[in-house]
Amino acid sequence: MGSTTQSTNHYRLGLSSMKFLFALFASLFLALPAWAVDVKMGSNMNLVFDPSEITINAGDTITFVNDSLPPHNVIVEDHPEISHDGLAFSPGETIEVTFPESGDFNFWCEPHKGAGMTGVVHVN
Secondary structure (H helix, E strand, O other), X not given: OHHHHHHHHHHHHHHHHHHHHHHHHHHHHHHOOEEEEEEEEOHHHOOOEEOOXXXXXXXXXXXXXXXXXXXXXXXEOOOOOOOEEEXXXXXXXXXXXXXXXXXXXXEEOHHHHHHOOEEEEEEO
C-alpha cells in the first residue's frame, strides 16, 4: 500500500511541475511582441528600405537589418517614442520598432531621406 501512495504522490508532483512549466512558457511567449517582418536597410547596394511598404497588426515588431551603404537609422514621422535616431554602421546590425497602435506611419533613414530612403507602415 505504501508504494501506491508513493506513486500517486510522484504523479501529482509531475502534474504540478508540468502545469507550472506550461504556465511559465505561455506567459513568456504571450508577453513578447509579435515579430512581423525583416526590412533591409540599404538593400542590394541601394539607398532603399526593402520592402518599403509594410502591413502589420498593432503590437507587431519590425526588425530593420543593416544590409549595405551605412549608416542607417529609422525615424517614424511624429513618433519620437518609437523612432531610433542612433546610427547602425555594421552589416547585420538591427533596429527593432514595435508599432503599438493602428494607423499609417511614414518612416525614413535620416542620413538618406533626401536620396529617397523612405517607407510606410500600415498598422491594422
